[in-house]
Structures are given as structure tokens and as C-alpha cells.
Amino acid sequence: MSxxxxxxxxxxxxxxxxxxxxxxxxxxxxxNLLGNVSYRIRCENGExxxxxxxxxxxxxxxxxxxHVWKDxxxxxxxPEISRERMDQYAVEHGGEVLYGWPEGHPEAQTPAQ
Numbered sequence: 001m002s003x004x005x006x007x008x009x010x011x012x013x014x015x016x017x018x019x020x021x022x023x024x025x026x027x028x029x030x031x032n033l034l035g036n037v038s039y040r041i042r043c044e045n046g047e048x049x050x051x052x053x054x055x056x057x058x059x060x061x062x063x064x065x066x067h068v069w070k071d072x073x074x075x076x077x078x079p080e081i082s083r084e085r086m087d088q089y090a091v092e093h094g095g096e097v098l099y100g101w102p103e104g105h106p107e108a109q110t111p112a113q
Contacts, residue, residue: 004053013041014062016055018073022107029053063100063107070095 007013007025015021021043028039028050038050057065057079066086067077076089086097101108 006053007039007056007058012059013039013056014059015041015043015049015051016057016074016078020074021049022059023049025056059107066097066099068093068095069098069102 006029009025009027011025013023013025015023021041023041023043026040026042026048029037030040031037036052038052039056040048040050041056042048061079065077065079066081066083067074068086068090069075070093075093075095077086083097083099089095090097096102
């Protein structure tokens with residue numbers, strides 16, 4: 001498993017992807033027989049999914065990170081990624097660099113627990 005901090009069950013998280021998913025960790029991280037590691041996460045719609053730790057972050061960490069948004073989707077960014085790196089990425093790939101959630105997004109008005 002990577003050096004990334006393991007998040008405990010009950011942690012509110014954002015799952016990076018297209019689209020972003022919001023949820024709560026049910027269990028994990030667990031390793032299967034092939035060595036793949038994943039969290040079990042209950043999404044806001046009730047669905048339980050398994051996702052790799054590399055694409056799962058605390059909601060509070062997402063809200064305090066730089067991201068490049070394009071067409072209402074995150075295309076780059078995350079915790080510990082600098083504003084300068086995101087500015088460069090946006091120049092090369094398009095999009096808008098924002099800190100946390102874009103204005104008007106439902107999560108921008110909802111403080112993470």
C-alpha cells in the first residue's frame with residue numbers, strides 16, 4: 001500500500017473521476033489477493049463502490065485544494081498540488097484554476113464535516 005494516510009470508516013470523502021462522487025467510507029482500505037487496495041464507500045445515492053486510495057480524499061482536503069475545472073468537471077489537482085502547477089496545467093489544457101469548489105456549486109455552500 002502507498003504512504004498515503006489511511007482514512008477511517010465514517011470519513012466523508014470525494015472520489016475523483018468523471019463525475020466526482022461524494023460519499024462516506026464504509027470500510028478499508030483492504031487488499032485483495034491480487035494486491036489491489038480499495039475502500040468501500042457509500043455514495044450519496046446509496047450505492048456502495050470500491051475505489052483505490054489514490055483517487056479518494058477527505059471532503060475537507062478537496063475543499064482546501066487547487067483544481068483545474070473544465071466543462072463542470074475536475075481535470076487536474078488535489079491536495080498538495082501547487083497553484084503554480086495548476087496554472088501551468090490550465091495554460092496547456094484549458095480550464096479554470098479554482099481553490100475548492102466553484103462558486104454556485106452545491107458543495108461550495110455545504111461545509112464538510
